[in-house]
Structures are given as C-alpha cells and as structure tokens.
Amino acid sequence: MRLDTQLKNIRSFSYKKMHLDKTGHGFDHIQRVVNMSEQLLKYENADNLVTLSAAYLHDVADDKLSDDPAALEEEMRTFLQKNSLTTAQITKIILITQNLSFSKSLESDRLELSLEGKIVQDADRLDAIGAIGITRAIYYGGAHAEKIYDPAILPRQTMTKKEYRDLSQETIINHFYEKLLKIKDMLNTETAKRIAESRQQVMLSFLDSFKREWNAEK
Ligand code: ADP
Ligand code: NI
Numbered sequence: 078m079r080l081d082t083q084l085k086n087i088r089s090f091s092y093k094k095m096h097l098d099k100t101g102h103g104f105d106h107i108q109r110v111v112n113m114s115e116q117l118l119k120y121e122n123a124d125n126l127v128t129l130s131a132a133y134l135h136d137v138a139d140d141k142l143s144d145d146p147a148a149l150e151e152e153m154r155t156f157l158q159k160n161s162l163t164t165a166q167i168t169k170i171i172l173i174t175q176n177l178s179f180s181k182s183l184e185s186d187r188l189e190l191s192l193e194g195k196i197v198q199d200a201d202r203l204d205a206i207g208a209i210g211i212t213r214a215i216y217y218g219g220a221h222a223e224k225i226y227d228p229a230i231l232p233r234q235t236m237t238k239k240e241y242r243d244l245s246q247e248t249i250i251n252h253f254y255e256k257l258l259k260i261k262d263m264l265n266t267e268t269a270k271r272i273a274e275s276r277q278q279v280m281l282s283f284l285d286s287f288k289r290e291w292n293a294e295k
Contacts, residue, residue, distance in 0.1 A: 078161040080126055084133075086160050091133040094149070102136050106204060106213070110135065113200035120268045121196060127166055128193040130157070131173040135197055138174060150174075173197060182263070190265075199269035202260045207276030210257055211283055218249035226250040226291060253284060 088111075096104040114132040118125055138149040150171060157167045173194040181187060182198075190198060205213065218225070221244050230246055232254035257280060261273040 083126065083160050083162065084129055087130050087133045087157075090153075090156055091137060094137045102139070107133060107136065109204050109209070110197065110200045113203055114196050117196045117199060117266055117268050121192060121266060123192045123196055124166075124169075126162070127169050127173075127191075128196050130162070130166075131170045131177075131193060132197045132200060134170060135174050135177050135201060139178070169193065177201060195265035199264050199266050202264060203269055203272055203276065206257055206260050206273060207279045210276065211280060214249055214252050214257065218247075218252065221247075223252075224248045226287070250284070250287065253280060 091107055092104050095102060095107050098104075111129055111132040114128055118128055134153055137153060138146040140146045143149055153174075154167060154171065157170065162170070169191060172188075173190065175181075176188050176190055177194065177198050204210070217223075223244060224230070224247075226248050230248055230251060232251045233246075258277070261270070261277045264270045264273055
C-alpha cells in the first residue's frame, strides 16, 4: 500500500474517533499536531510514516477521553495491520501514543521517547502554548467548570499525575503557571524551541494584561 494511501486511511480513522471531542482534543487539534510534525520532520532524520501516524493517533486511546483505552488501542493495532504497516512500525507508533502525555512525562520511571515520539511530543506541546494554547486552556477550563482566576488559590508547586487531574482547586490562570509557561523548557527539538519563544511572549503578554485588567488598572 502506498504511503499516502496509508496516511489518508489513518487520518479518516482518527477523524472518526476524535471529531466529537469537546474538550480541546477535537480533530482540529490533531490536524495542527500533524501539520507541525510535518514542519519539524524537515529538520530531523526521522521516519515520516511512524511520526505522522503517531501524530494522528496520539490522543485516540487517551484515558482522559475514554473509559476503555485498552480496547481503543487494540482497535488501533488491528486497523494499522489492515493498512499494511509492519509489526515494527505498529509497535513504535503504539509506544509513542502510550508515552507522550504531560502526566506521563512527570512519572519517575518514564521511558525515553524515540526521535519520532519526540517530534510528536513537541508538536503536541507547541499546540498548548501561544494564542492557540490560551484559547484551548479557556475552552478546557469552561468545559470543566474551572474558575477563571482566584488570587487566593495559589498555583500548585508539585504536580503528581493525581494532582494534575484534580480540577477542584484549579483555575484557568493557574494552569499557565503550573504547566503552560514551563513547556518551552521541556521541548526536545531545536526547531520547536525556537518556535516556542514567540509563543511564550504571547502568553506572558496575555497574563500581564489579564492581571492589570483584573485589578482595574487604567
Ligand atoms: P494533551 O493530551 O493534548 O497533551 P491535555 O489533555 O493535557 O493535552 O490538555 C488539553 C488542552 O487543555 C491543552 O491545551 C491544555 O493546556 C488544556 N488544559 C489541560 N488541563 C487544563 C486545566 N486544568 N485548565 C485549563 N486548561 C487545561
Ligand atoms: Ni494532543
């Protein structure tokens, strides 16, 4: 099977699984991660099919989005086999989807990602910062009934997986201090680090304006 046919089929599979998500993981997020992965691939000597497949599939079996991630993973595996990907390619893709997330990267026994995984992780993280990142944080916060801001709730310093998922004491603005502003120092590739610089400025400028307006500054 031709590579473009394989990718077209993987794109449709991902679309079917993701397009109904209303918490910031919709297919628009997936397509941006694929597009950014394509940009990063230009500067890295990585396997294009593995990288782009993992980009399309990285959120499909997320345990935040599904009650049965193991079943979705199995479905993914069978689907990739039907599309003539080799066992080695499938293993690499699934391993990436299992180890990409921010909460996974906080675990002490985390696995070193392959170059393809590092590219998709960078693309996924770049989509959480800058103007798109601000929009997604507000969208997610609204969907989870978070407060916009509360100066009495301080950003959490420690971030275990459990704490990261406990939204009862979370505010949208704190999410920037707990996660989004730290992303620029967690990127793998030089290209992503460069792209992150201007996106960081966009967030800092937003937070600065937000606080000044909150305090009724003229
Ligand atoms: P992904 O799985 O794509 O890496 P997440 O599931 O962690 O990302 O988050 C999806 C989007 O929602 C991101 O843009 C992230 O910044 C935002 N988000 C996650 N948790 C919160 C939160 N507690 N408050 C506001 N935004 C959040
Ligand atoms: Ni994602």
